[in-house]
Amino acid sequence: MTEPFDIVIIGSGMGGLVCADILSREGYSVCVLEKNKQIGGCLQTYVRDKVIFDSGVHYLGGLAEGQNLYQVFKYLGIIDKLKLQKMDEDSFDRILVENDDKEYVFAQGYENFIQKLLVDFPGEEKALRLYCDKIREVCSKFPLYNLRTGGDVNEKTTVLEIDTKAFIESITDNKKLQAVLVGNNMLYVLQADKTPFYVHAMILNSYIESSWKCIDGGSVIGKIMAKNIREHGGVIHRNTEVKKFIVEENRVAAVQLADGSQVKGKHFISNMHPVRTLDMLETDIIKQAYKNRIRNLENSIGGFVLNIVFKKDHYPYNRHNYYYHKEGHVWNMADHTEANWPLCYAVFFSASSKTDRYAESMTILAYMRYDEVRQWESTFNTVSAEDDRGPDYAAFKKHKAETLLDCVEERFPKLRESIKSYYTATPLSYRDYIGNEDGSMYGIVKDYHNPLKTFISPRTKLPNLYLTGQNLNLHGILGATMSGLVTCTAFLGNEDIIEKIRNA
Numbered sequence: 001m002t003e004p005f006d007i008v009i010i011g012s013g014m015g016g017l018v019c020a021d022i023l024s025r026e027g028y029s030v031c032v033l034e035k036n037k038q039i040g041g042c043l044q045t046y047v048r049d050k051v052i053f054d055s056g057v058h059y060l061g062g063l064a065e066g067q068n069l070y071q072v073f074k075y076l077g078i079i080d081k082l083k084l085q086k087m088d089e090d091s092f093d094r095i096l097v098e099n100d101d102k103e104y105v106f107a108q109g110y111e112n113f114i115q116k117l118l119v120d121f122p123g124e125e126k127a128l129r130l131y132c133d134k135i136r137e138v139c140s141k142f143p144l145y146n147l148r149t150g151g152d153v154n155e156k157t158t159v160l161e162i163d164t165k166a167f168i169e170s171i172t173d174n175k176k177l178q179a180v181l182v183g184n185n186m187l188y189v190l191q192a193d194k195t196p197f198y199v200h201a202m203i204l205n206s207y208i209e210s211s212w213k214c215i216d217g218g219s220v221i222g223k224i225m226a227k228n229i230r231e232h233g234g235v236i237h238r239n240t241e242v243k244k245f246i247v248e249e250n251r252v253a254a255v256q257l258a259d260g261s262q263v264k265g266k267h268f269i270s271n272m273h274p275v276r277t278l279d280m281l282e283t284d285i286i287k288q289a290y291k292n293r294i295r296n297l298e299n300s301i302g303g304f305v306l307n308i309v310f311k312k313d314h315y316p317y318n319r320h321n322y323y324y325h326k327e328g329h330v331w332n333m334a335d336h337t338e339a340n341w342p343l344c345y346a347v348f349f350s351a352s353s354k355t356d357r358y359a360e361s362m363t364i365l366a367y368m369r370y371d372e373v374r375q376w377e378s379t380f381n382t383v384s385a386e387d388d389r390g391p392d393y394a395a396f397k398k399h400k401a402e403t404l405l406d407c408v409e410e411r412f413p414k415l416r417e418s419i420k421s422y423y424t425a426t427p428l429s430y431r432d433y434i435g436n437e438d439g440s441m442y443g444i445v446k447d448y449h450n451p452l453k454t455f456i457s458p459r460t461k462l463p464n465l466y467l468t469g470q471n472l473n474l475h476g477i478l479g480a481t482m483s484g485l486v487t488c489t490a491f492l493g494n495e496d497i498i499e500k501i502r503n504a
């Protein structure tokens with residue numbers, strides 16, 4: 001395959017790979033440039049103490065036959081090759097609230113979801129039915145989410161401005177039920193004054209429909225797509241960082257790599273954060289007002305990740321996740337101080353092909369602002385040494401890990417006894433691996449006050465430069481997949497690809 005490529009894709013995250021896979025199937029010559037050793041962005045896994053950890057795929061929704069992600073994965077030849085484990089039908093997520101011993105369960109299937117919550121909230125059937133109906137109604141307004149073509153672009157405008165907090169408070173006065181219904185909001189970083197209900201609805205719908213874990217990690221999703229891309233004649237270059245777009249006659253002509261060489265293309269798709277993409281462009285075609293708008297959009301908070309390796313056959317494996325928050329903080333879980341951190345955490349067990357009786361590992365996720373690690377921001381590291389950014393940073397991480405463990409042990413007694421070793425990551429780790437500015441977990445924050453301002457178009461003012469990835473429409477594996485489809489339909493100029501996926 002020779003230059004210029006039909007399409008050069010910068011970044012091999014979920015969105016970039018979906019574009020590369022689909023467009024190479026469509027007969028285009030595709031070249032993917034990835035700065036890391038491993039492809040996949042947040043699909044990457046890493047091994048510590050001989051155990052596999054996911055960086056950003058703890059569970060997936062919508063993978064049962066006929067559901068949205070299933071259908072895309074079927075078209076891409078992924079679904080049959082994934083080793084999936086269905087999570088507990090009767091509790092894929094359990095919500096824990098401080099000073100309350102109960103475990104509130106989220107079950108798969110809408111009727112099951114309602115019935116299981118009715119056990120703890122017997123008088124709230126009306127509220128629960130209103131809640132589920134609203135989720136389904138809102139999701140139905142997004143044609144692509146339902147793999148529908150010919151949708152009216154205005155269809156969804158009627159639901160974009162629904163405020164998550166106001167809606168939940170409108171269906172019930174029961175504060176505990178309100179807290180439970182948004183209890184797993186670390187999935188989308190709920191901000192009471194911003195988060196649109198459609199974000200909550202699309203994510204919850206996907207998991208209520210069906211919830212799954214990838215056995216031995218989610219990186220296989222990227223590997224399958226990489227194989228497909230190569231089989232369709234595409235090329236993927238790892239360890240290849242793009243530094244600059246070369247613009248000639250109001251089109252991108254090439255990208256310049258870290259070693260100074262260039263890769264020429266007819267079209268370019270950037271899977272990098274839009275701000276990073278703009279930083280690498282020198283052109284007057286993109287107006288300052290657009291650049292300012294994108295640069296001023298807020299990114300979601302980052303995460304502190306504690307990955308635990310358990311002693312062999314010591315700690316029971318669970319087919320459900322836990323989400324904990326401190327009493328009274330459901331609407332502001334991300335607004336912690338040094339003194340009250342963590343206000344919330346999530347617990348994920350990794351599914352392993354070796355055993356499903358005992359857990360090999362556990363990931364605990366808590367929020368962490370970039371400011372908390374800013375003093376080490378001049379460091380860069382993508383290797384696994386624990387004191388990689390100096391002894392102060394190692395001490396900081398240790399202190400945070402122990403503080404988090406103290407909090408988690410209140411609900412998971414004697415957890416420490418089962419730990420063989422643990423490893424941590426902060427927003428700096430995500431910043432350096434993913435290449436965004438601040439280690440944000442989910443990219444650009446959506447806002448119900450001005451929803452269109454927080455949607456990013458896949459098209460740019462440069463006619464041959466497109467964007468893709470979690471920052472466009474929605475984050476998550478499902479969200480980034482949908483963004484890949486949005487970019488492909490914009491590039492191809494029609495929705496034929498959606499038909500093909502639906503008929504796969």
Ligand SMILES: Cc1cc2nc3c(=O)[nH]c(=O)nc-3n(C[C@H](O)[C@H](O)[C@H](O)COP(=O)(O)OP(=O)(O)OC[C@H]3O[C@@H](n4cnc5c(N)ncnc54)[C@H](O)[C@@H]3O)c2cc1C
Pocket residue numbers: 010011012013014015016033034035036039040041042043055056057058059060240241242243271272273276303305365430433434435436440441442468469470471475476477478479480
């Ligand atoms: C802690 C955490 C937990 C998560 N858990 C889940 C979960 O359980 N389920 C779920 O569905 N989603 C989860 N997510 C979200 C999900 O992983 C992401 O939304 C999704 O993978 C993002 O895909 P993307 O297409 O935006 O690409 P990204 O993953 O952002 O990848 C971008 C790629 O571009 C590359 N790149 C950047 N700059 C350059 C450059 N200059 N040159 C070359 N390459 C470059 C990067 O190296 C990277 O490979 C989680 C995310 C995080 C952070």
